[in-house]
Amino acid sequence: MSISRIALAYSGGLDTSVAIKWLSERYGSKVITVTVDVGQGEDFKAIGEKALRVGAEHHYTIDAKEEFVRGFIFPSIKANGLYQGKYPISTALSRPLIAKKLIEVAHKEGCDAVAHGCTGKGNDQLRIEISCRALDPTMKILAPTREWGMSRDQEVEYAMKHGIPISKAAKKYSIDQNLWGRSIESGPLENPWTAPEEDGWEWTKAPELAPDTPRNVELRFSNGVPVAIDGEECQPLDLIRKLNKIAGEHGVGRIDHMEDRIVGIKSRETYECPAAVTVLEAHKDLEKLVLNRHELSFKRMVDEQWTYLVYAGLWEDPLREELDAFIDKANERVEGRVRVRLYKGSLAITGRESPNSVYDFKTATYDSSSTFDQTLSKGFVELWGLPTVVSRKLVSRR
Numbered sequence: 588m589s590i591s592r593i594a595l596a597y598s599g600g601l602d603t604s605v606a607i608k609w610l611s612e613r614y615g616s617k618v619i620t621v622t623v624d625v626g627q628g629e630d631f632k633a634i635g636e637k638a639l640r641v642g643a644e645h646h647y648t649i650d651a652k653e654e655f656v657r658g659f660i661f662p663s664i665k666a667n668g669l670y671q672g673k674y675p676i677s678t679a680l681s682r683p684l685i686a687k688k689l690i691e692v693a694h695k696e697g698c699d700a701v702a703h704g705c706t707g708k709g710n711d712q713l714r715i716e717i718s719c720r721a722l723d724p725t726m727k728i729l730a731p732t733r734e735w736g737m738s739r740d741q742e743v744e745y746a747m748k749h750g751i752p753i754s755k756a757a758k759k760y761s762i763d764q765n766l767w768g769r770s771i772e773s774g775p776l777e778n779p780w781t782a783p784e785e786d787g788w789e790w791t792k793a794p795e796l797a798p799d800t801p802r803n804v805e806l807r808f809s810n811g812v813p814v815a816i817d818g819e820e821c822q823p824l825d826l827i828r829k830l831n832k833i834a835g836e837h838g839v840g841r842i843d844h845m846e847d848r849i850v851g852i853k854s855r856e857t858y859e860c861p862a863a864v865t866v867l868e869a870h871k872d873l874e875k876l877v878l879n880r881h882e883l884s885f886k887r888m889v890d891e892q893w894t895y896l897v898y899a900g901l902w903e904d905p906l907r908e909e910l911d912a913f914i915d916k917a918n919e920r921v922e923g924r925v926r927v928r929l930y931k932g933s934l935a936i937t938g939r940e941s942p943n944s945v946y947d948f949k950t951a952t953y954d955s956s957s958t959f960d961q962t963l964s965k966g967f968v969e970l971w972g973l974p975t976v977v978s979r980k981l982v983s984r985r
Contacts (some may be wrong), residue, residue, distance in 0.1 A: 588698045589699075589784070590614045590616045590722050590727065590729075590931055591616055591617065591698050591699055592616060592617045592618075592619065592697060592698040592699055592700075593610055593614070593616045593617070593618050593619065593620050593698060593699070593700045593701065593702050594619045594620075594689055594692050594693035594696060594698045594700075594701045594702070595610065595619065595620050595621065595701070595702045595703070595704075595778055595975050596620055596621055596623070596648070596685055596686075596689050596701070596702070596704065596715065597620035597621060597622050597634070597638055597643070598622065598634075598704065598706070599622065599633075599634035599637055599638070599744065599919065600761075600762070600793075601704075601742055601746060601753050601761075601975075602704035602732050602742065602767075602953045603620075603695070603704035604637065604638075604641050604705075604746065604751050604752075604753070605731075605737075605742050605745055605746050605751060606641045606642045606702060606704050606731045606732065606748055607620065607638065607643055608641060608642055608733055608745075608749050609735055609745075609749065610702060610729065610731055611642050613731070613734075614698075614729075615943060616643060616700075616977060617642050617644040618642065618702075619643065619644055619645045619646070619647070619692065619693075619696050619698065620635075620638040620643040620645070620646045620647070620970060621646075621647045621649065621688060621689050621690075621692045622634050622635065622638075622647070622648045622649070623649050623651050623681075623685045623797075624648060624649065624650045625652060625653060625655045625681045625683065625684065625685070625765040625766060625823075625827075626653055626655065626764075626765045626766030626767075626827075627765055628651050628764070630912075634648070635648055635787060635908070637752065638715075639725070641751055645696070646899065649688050651684055651697050652766065652824055653787075653823070653824065654980045655676045655684055655765065655766060655918070655975060656680065656823040656824060656827065657823060658684070658699060659681070660680060660685055660766065660767050660823075660827070661682045661823070662809075662851055662911060662914070662985065663675070663676060663680055663811045663897070664811065664812055664813070664866055664867065664870055665811040665812065665868060665870075665915065665917075665918045666889070666890045666893040666910075666914050667867055667871050667874075667890045667894075667923075668680075668867070668890070668893070668894045668897065669867060669894065670894050670895070670946055671844070671846060671847065672857065673846075673862045674842060674844070674846060674898075675724040675767060675768055675842045675864065675867060676713070676760045676769070676861035676894060676897055676898050676949070677767035677768025677769075677770070677858065677860055677863060678763050678765070678770050678897045679710065679714060679897050680767060680897060681767075682711055682714030682715055682718065682900070682902075683714060683718040683900075683902035686715050686716075686719045686722065687716035687718065687824075689701050689703075689719065689723060690719055690722045690723050690726065690729050690874060692709050692725060693723075694723075698726075700726065700727035700728065700729050701719055701726055701728055701729070701743065702730070702731060702732070703715045703716070703728075703729075703730060704730035704732050705730060705732060705733070706732050706733060706909055707730070707732070707733040707748045707850075708852055709848065709850070710848050710849050710850070710898065710899070710900065712730060712733065712822070713849055713850075713900030714727075714900035715897060715900075716730070716900075716901045717849075717901065717902075717903065717930045718729050718900070718902060718903055720904035721803070721836060722903070726773065732882065739761075739773065739895075741748065748812070751857050753774075753971070756908070757902055758983070759773075759774045759775075759786075760772065760773050760774050760776070760787055761773040761774075766824070766827050766828070766831075766862075766884065767827070767857050767860065767862070767863050767921075768859060768860035768863055769785070769789065769858065769859040769860070770857070770858050771787045771788070771857045771858070771859070772856065772857070774855075775889070776855055776857055777855065779855045780857075783841075783843060783857050785817065786893060787857065787861065788841065788859060790835045790840065790859040790861055791834075791838055791839065791840050791841050791859050792835065792836055792837070792838050793838060793923055794931045794932030794933075795931070796837035796838075797836065797838040797930075797931045798836070798930065798931075799836045799931075801837075801928050801929065801930040802833065802836075802837050802928070802929045802930070803926055803927070803928055803929075804816065804817060804830070804833060804834075804865070804926070804927045804928075804929060805817050805818060805927075806830075806865075806866065806869045806924070806925050806927065807924050807926070808869075808870065808921055808923060808924075809874055810918055810919060810922065811870065811917075811918025811919075811921040812871075812914075812918075813826055813830075813866055813870075814826075815828060816830060825864075826845070827862045828862075828887060830861065830862035830865055830866065831862040832861075832890060833861075833929070834861035834864070834865045834929055834934075835859070835861040835864060837930060837931065837932070838931055839861050839864060839929050839930035839932060839933070839934050840859050840860045840861030840862070840863075840864045841857075841858075841859060841932065842856075842857060842858040842860060842866070843855075843856075843857045844856060849898070849899045849900070853925045855867070863931070864933060864934065868927070868936065869925040869927055869936065870921070870925075872925055872936045872939055873921055873923055874886070874917075874918075874921055876923065876939050876940075876941050876944050876945070876946060877920045877921055877922070877923070877941050877943045877944055878917060878921075878945070880940065881944055882917060886913075886914070886917055889910050889913055889914060890914070892906075892910060893907060893910045893911075893914065896910075897969070919976060920941075920943040921941075922939050922941055922942060923939065923940050923941025923942065923943070923944070924938075924939065924941075924942055925938070925939045926938035926939070943966035
């Protein structure tokens with residue numbers, strides 16, 4: 588395969604640092620590295636310098652935080668994006684955006700191929716490659732981590748042999764983070780029985796060390812997305828960062844669960860998602876206040892399908908955009924305030940209000956002001972239970 592120039596999605600971590608050297612040796616190609624800032628909070632100057640030191644010809648750092656929030660995180664909030672009820676798809680959301688920027692740089696640099704550091708066991712290979720193919724079906728895609736056949740220990744050895752600097756954390760864990768969450772994998776976490784060690788967590792305080800006083804946080808939503816915290820309007824980036832800090836300080840946002848990857852492997856995954864967990868819980872609660880039973884029932888199915896598509900690397904599939912149309916319409920009325928109580932790793936909704944609430948006090952109340960005619964329920968009970976009662980009679984006769 589003749590390849591002269593390769594654009595590599597570069598994180599600065601072990602896999603992609605080794606990939607620079609390996610791709611150069613394997614294909615004799617020039618490597619252009621691309622780092623997309625989706626809120627990792629990394630030293631991007633140092634990452635760029637490291638890429639050039641390892642052997643990259645050019646390096647690009649692209650600030651995509653605002654696009655990530657408005658174009659990816661906000662739609663996920665509206666869709667209550669939780670894979671298998673636990674994971675706020677934080678890593679999954681960033682991959683199609685990274686793929687988009689990677690293709691843009693590849694076109695600009697006249698590259699023959701793009702490359703990524705995803706393994707053959709994970710989901711990210713799907714997310715990066717399918718998005719790249721959808722955006723440019725003619726572009727060659729290389730996956731060195733899938734091709735070289737090295738174990739993680741062998742990668743570390745390869746890096747040391749070639750003078751590629753690696754962090755202590757990289758030797759123990761595989762870590763990925765962005766504004767919406769932080770994933771911690773590998774090492775001792777591969778044993779489902781082993782409790783996560785404190786050195787793996789960064790954004791959240793151990794619940795037993797969290798403040799003894801509960802913290803009430805008020806979130807205001809408009810069109811289904813958060814716009815203010817504790818009465819103060821915030822830009823999206825600032826709101827998420829602030830909430831990550833507040834919720835994390837109170838030990839909220841640690842996730843440890845058994846996850847079904849798309850490739851068929853069941854894996855133990857740990858995540859830190861303080862803002863995501865808090866916002867999604869508040870958003871779901873506010874939806875219950877403003878949407879009726881039929882809307883909520885149908886939206887749960889739509890949300891699950893939307894989340895699955897994103898998790899499975901199908902962001903570019905037309906169905907995702909079509910589901911967005913329904914989700915956006917349902918969220919037009921999701922406006923109001925939600926009060927959340929954070930305390931030593933726990934989260935509880937303690938209040939909600941909306942100008943679009945379908946809750947009617949005079950109908951729901953049990954006091955004398957109630958306008959609900961309870962005598963009507965007698966006929967309703969009989970009609971509602973009629974199929975069950977008739978069926979039971981027939982079963983009893985057999």
